Amino acid sequence: MSTVPEPGAPARRGRRGRLIRLLAGWALTCAGVILWLVPMLPGFFLLIPGIAILAAESRWIRALMRRHRERRLMRQALREAERVGLKINLDHDPDVDGVDPAPPSGPGKGSRS
16 A cells, blocks of 8 residues: 555645755854854855755745846946946836936036026
């Protein structure tokens, strides 16, 4: 006789394994952060595997990492655009606000008096 779980029953073994992996991930991550502050031991040797385990098990950590990556890529794209001479203002959208911002006034800009 085989021990096949019923279709509606939760898998106990999978739940227990996931809990152990989450605890191990958090323990490694916390130890890595603490050791990062101690100047003698490099904490990133524990921090990287801890975050990797948590990312594999937790949607919340994956979403946090995805948001961080998107922000980093956006900042990189804005710096590159400014380097080639494009000024992108993400704080103002004329379609939403309805009003174009006033041009910057400064030396050499605007009307002469």
